[in-house]
Amino acid sequence: MLHELTIIQFTALLTNLSAMLNKAEAYAESKDFDVDVLLHSRLAPDQFDLMRQVQIVCDVAKIGVARITDTVDSTPVHEDNETSVAQLQSRINDVITQINKFSSDDLINLEDAKVALERWEGKYLTGQEFLIQCTIPNMYFHLSTAFAILRHNGVILGKDDFLGEMPYKT
Amino acid sequence: MLHELTIIQFTALLTNLSAMLNKAEAYAESKDFDVDVLLHSRLAPDQFDLMRQVQIVCDVAKIGVARITDTVDSTPVHEDNETSVAQLQSRINDVITQINKFSSDDLINLEDAKVALERWEGKYLTGQEFLIQCTIPNMYFHLSTAFAILRHNGVILGKDDFLGEMPYKT
Numbered sequence: 001m002l003h004e005l006t007i008i009q010f011t012a013l014l015t016n017l018s019a020m021l022n023k024a025e026a027y028a029e030s031k032d033f034d035v036d037v038l039l040h041s042r043l044a045p046d047q048f049d050l051m052r053q054v055q056i057v058c059d060v061a062k063i064g065v066a067r068i069t070d071t072v073d074s075t076p077v078h079e080d081n082e083t084s085v086a087q088l089q090s091r092i093n094d095v096i097t098q099i100n101k102f103s104s105d106d107l108i109n110l111e112d113a114k115v116a117l118e119r120w121e122g123k124y125l126t127g128q129e130f131l132i133q134c135t136i137p138n139m140y141f142h143l144s145t146a147f148a149i150l151r152h153n154g155v156i157l158g159k160d161d162f163l164g165e166m167p168y169k170t
Numbered sequence: 171m172l173h174e175l176t177i178i179q180f181t182a183l184l185t186n187l188s189a190m191l192n193k194a195e196a197y198a199e200s201k202d203f204d205v206d207v208l209l210h211s212r213l214a215p216d217q218f219d220l221m222r223q224v225q226i227v228c229d230v231a232k233i234g235v236a237r238i239t240d241t242v243d244s245t246p247v248h249e250d251n252e253t254s255v256a257q258l259q260s261r262i263n264d265v266i267t268q269i270n271k272f273s274s275d276d277l278i279n280l281e282d283a284k285v286a287l288e289r290w291e292g293k294y295l296t297g298q299e300f301l302i303q304c305t306i307p308n309m310y311f312h313l314s315t316a317f318a319i320l321r322h323n324g325v326i327l328g329k330d331d332f333l334g335e336m337p338y339k340t
Contacts, residue, residue, distance in 0.1 A: 001171070001280075005302050012303070043213070043322040110171075123338035132175050133182070137333050140307065144314030152213040152322070163307055168293035 003104035006068060006131070010061040011096055013143055016164045017057060018092045020150060020157060025085050027155045035085055041149050053146040054088050055080050057139065058095045064135035065099040067115055068127060069106045173274035176238060176301070180231040181266055183313055186334045187227060188262045190320060190327060195255050197325045205255055211319050223316040224258050225250050227309065228265045234305035235269040237285055238297060239276045 028035035039051040048056070058078065066075040076098065082088050113127030125134065147162050198205035209221040218226070228248065236245040246268065252258050283297030295304065317332050 001298060001302075004298065005175075009302055013307075043318055044324075047321060120338060123340050125336060125338065128171060128174065129337055132171075132179055133333065133336060136306070137183075137310065138329075140310030141314050141317075141329065141332055144311050145318060147311075148213055148315060148318040151217060154214075159308075159311065162311055163303065166295060166303060167299055168290060168295065170293050 002068070002107050002110070005136075006107075007065060007099050007102060010065065010099060010139065012164050013139065014057070014061060014092050014096050016162060017054065017143060017146065018089055020147065020155075020161055021054070021085050021088060021092075023157060023161070024150050024155050031154075038150065038153055038155070039085065039088075041153055043145070043149055043152060047145070050146055050149045051082065051088070052080075053142045053149065055082065055091070056142045057146065058091050060135060060138045060142065062095045062098055064131065064139065065102060067113075067130060067135070068108060068110060069102045070108050070113070071102075071106075172238070172277050172280070175306075176277075177235060177269050177272060180235065180269060180309065182334050183309065184227070184231060184262050184266050186332060187224065187313060187316065188259055190317065190325075190331055191224070191255050191258060191262075193327060193331070194320050194325050201324075208320065208323055208325070209255065209258075211323055213315070213319055213322060217315070220316055220319045221252065221258070222250075223312045223319065225252065225261070226312045227316065228261050230305060230308045230312065232265045232268055234301065234309065235272060237283075237300060237305070238278060238280060239272045240278050240283070241272075241276075 024038050025035050028038060040049045042049045055078070062075060062078075063072070066072045076094075078091055078094070082091060108127065110127035110131060114124040115127055115130040116122065116124040143162070147157060151157055194208050195205050198208060210219045212219045225248070232245060232248075233242070236242045246264075248261055248264070252261060278297065280297035280301060284294040285297055285300040286292065286294040313332070317327060321327055
């Protein structure tokens, strides 16, 4: 279940985010404005803009998977220097490739693992707490915020764009 | 892990939502406007308003837990007839009480379970697919949208209000 909950689902969410950005680009073109306007849009003046939301979704997925595979030290760093949709798409694809280097065999025992971020000054969470209370909520929070910024600016998106296709069986 | 991922985490998220609504009420009071304005706010004309977002978060949690405990038929129905923050708070509390009637011993084997909603016309998902690809994403989607509506309207909220307190250890 942990594999489906993380690598598989994060891959789906990143794929959905990529498709949303394509729709944003098509919308900007159809309305004859520069898509950069959307990349620098936000819902409140002290909120991160769309560009930063996308960068954070990428990092939450990448670092989340690095934590549960105990590979943080060998995980590539992204510099947050994207300036276009194309560069964001490239980063999303990089992260999809990166997290899919791991299979369910690579997942560590989360209950025994400790996650101690530098800014927590010596405190820690178990790996399971970090996943359930930090990684997954952050993943959805920033993805939903990206979606909300686009929706608010008129891009035609529905919940199916957010959820992706369901693997219905008959 | 399933218990932490669902009943425990959904309880935390509902508690955070309740606190956000308290902040919305305090903000409306401080600015001398009716909090109902916030309850009927949305980010796009064809989006559900805040009231409906809160109702949906409640239902996703309640029905999600009913599915994974195989208790859908005995789960109380809410009529979506709230008209005030106080009534929404009461519904949130009801759902917290409802989902905490179950312990980890009540959780069914999700991989063998089938979930077939009426509108899916005979198709189904496994219980695990329903949880990971439908319940959890919907929970966060509507909670984030509620948060975004409030943020956009000036209510002072930060990500800590969304995530809640982390159970740091030393």
